[in-house]
Amino acid sequence: xxxxxGTFKGFGVTFSHMFRKVVTTDYPFxxxxxxxxxHGRHILNRHPDGLEKCIGCELCAWACPADAIxxxxxxxxxxxxxxxxxxxxSTYQINYxxxxxxxxxxxxxxxxxxxxxxxxxxxxxxxQDLIFTKEQLLAPLLEGMEQPPHPMRxxxxxxxxxxGALDNPGTSAGAETSPMGPGRYQVEEHPGVTFxxxxxxxxxxxxxxxxxx
Ligand code: SF4
Ligand code: SF4
Numbered sequence: 001x002x003x004x005x006g007t008f009k010g011f012g013v014t015f016s017h018m019f020r021k022v023v024t025t026d027y028p029f030x031x032x033x034x035x036x037x038x039h040g041r042h043i044l045n046r047h048p049d050g051l052e053k054c055i056g057c058e059l060c061a062w063a064c065p066a067d068a069i070x071x072x073x074x075x076x077x078x079x080x081x082x083x084x085x086x087x088x089x090s091t092y093q094i095n096y097x098x099x100x101x102x103x104x105x106x107x108x109x110x111x112x113x114x115x116x117x118x119x120x121x122x123x124x125x126x127x128q129d130l131i132f133t134k135e136q137l138l139a140p141l142l143e144g145m146e147q148p149p150h151p152m153r154x155x156x157x158x159x160x161x162x163x164g165a166l167d168n169p170g171t172s173a174g175a176e177t178s179p180m181g182p183g184r185y186q187v188e189e190h191p192g193v194t195f196x197x198x199x200x201x202x203x204x205x206x207x208x209x210x211x212x213x
Pocket of ligand 1: 063064067068069098101102104106
């Protein structure tokens with residue numbers, strides 16, 4: 001008797017779900033939009049003139065509990081400048097076979113270079129392709145940005161460069177656009193986003209200011 005009751009209880013669960021709204025998504029043709037603070041693929045952000053925010057300090061690698069990050073630092077020179085500080089990351093890799101998307105690395109980053117995007121399509125058919133290189137992780141160049149190496153273009157001194165709030169708000173705008181799939185991951189609410197300060201940076205570059213700074 002108990003078995004019969006249990007059977008009907010079990011079918012009751014099945015029947016109750018038959019009349020609920022179907023939640024199947026039309027993936028991959030209409031990929032679902034993730035929550036704004038979803039932890040997805042990492043981004044290495046840039047300053048408004050295009051220089052890299054990463055200074056190659058390795059704090060993210062030390063903070064990572066999964067040993068997923070590998071960084072090698074290099075020295076900037078006046079002729080070869082990739083970031084506004086003394087050092088930059090000559091090699092930067094994240095191994096997505098190890099990463100658990102905990103976000104500790106972005107908490108550890110002192111320059112807000114490292115943030116996370118909403119991109120979740122990270123499956124690959126071999127382990128090697130799960131190791132993302134610096135070129136894959138760097139934010140795309142937006143309007144007014146210039147491909148490094150180049151001199152600092154946001155001020156004639158480091159103080160101007162960092163403290164000039166209007167020119168350098170320290171955001172990661174543009175990081176929403178994945179270099180892996182242009183346009184696909186662009187945040188719908190901000191189509192064609194331009195980096196604050198990019199216009200000023202372009203004007204300074206056009207006027208030749210900031211050279212050799
Ligand atoms: S999100 Fe967590 S596991 Fe992934 S690289 Fe950052 S610290 Fe490591
Ligand atoms: S991403 Fe941030 S914490 Fe990691 S090496 Fe670059 S500056 Fe340092």
